[in-house]
């Protein structure tokens with residue numbers, strides 16, 4: 321087993337910073353040796369704050385540094401394909417945030433380069449590592465609900481991203497619903513064979529989304545290769561909380577995942593009973609972001625394959641691309657996925 325993995329983080333925005341912070345102090349066997357971000361002063365600021373010795377405004381300095389074993393790519397999605405290919409060609413092990421790439425052509429291209437250079441790649445579908453989803457997976461595999469027949473997902477976020485983000489996000493199916501498409505195949509243990517989706521702009525203030533063929537609310541109906549079915553509800557405008565839930569209904573029972581309760585505290589007054597709700601994704605998935613990074617570093621130290629690879633990244637992207645196509649065309653899109661590995 322390797323003692324330590326010399327790691328660098330590329331992209332120090334909202335999520336890159338958390339990954340860097342976790343790698344500095346909370347991930348056994350990881351050594352954060354360098355950070356990079358093209359934004360003036362950002363890498364230096366983060367390096368000083370976290371006590372990292374090397375920083376750069378130029379990602380090439382990291383990608384070409386022989387002293388680095390693994391890179392954590394947390395840059396905008398449109399840069400992932402180029403970053404992954406350059407990292408693989410320089411022999412770096414790779415963690416890349418979801419989605420793997422922006423397009424399916426790019427995904428095929430990066431898979432080829434990753435496999436040619438024989439490096440590991442883990443995609444940031446952190447919900448697989450969330451304790452509740454991980455326990456659900458374990459219970460489903462143990463047969464506790466029998467054979468899975470129906471998958472249900474709800475992802476409602478109340479923070480509408482700014483227009484500049486929407487413009488480059490790839491749309492609600494690619495940017496948000498993709499987490500649930502990955503969970504659909506992971507929890508059901510089956511591949512998605514058809515996708516039908518709809519979407520709407522429900523809030524007047526989000527009309528700008530129309531320019532980008534995007535919506536603030538979407539539904540995706542899925543069918544699976546065993547004949548099972550499912551639905552994924554996705555919303556950017558939940559006015560009350562960050563509300564993430566899932567359910568798998570099987571022949572012997574159902575498993576419900578997630579709750580909106582922030583603290584395990586109930587306040588009882590003569591007006592009734594209240595509790596705080598989870599406000600945002602960093603709060604809801606704090607543990608999952610840490611656990612996925614622990615898993616990545618453990619896999620590299622022990623020479624194991626990550627549970628969520630570039631191939632899983634591509635399959636989820638295919639479902640998202642089909643959902644986008646279905647939303648635009650109004651038609652059901654058939655997929656030809658054979659069971660890969662779940």
Ligand SMILES: NC(=O)c1ccc[n+]([C@@H]2O[C@H](COP(=O)([O-])OP(=O)(O)OC[C@H]3O[C@@H](n4cnc5c(N)ncnc54)[C@H](O)[C@@H]3O)[C@@H](O)[C@H]2O)c1
Nearest residue numbers: 331332333334335336357358359379394395396397417418
């Ligand atoms: N897993 C999740 O739940 C989750 C949540 C949020 C974002 N993401 C993903 O993480 C990625 C980053 O999202 P974010 O919200 O942190 O974005 P962000 O805009 O907050 O940060 C991106 C950072 O990357 C930097 N950057 C831009 N081009 C770069 C380059 N070529 N090299 C190095 N750095 C570069 C920017 O200066 C910025 O600091 C996206 O792919 C997004 O889909 C995943």
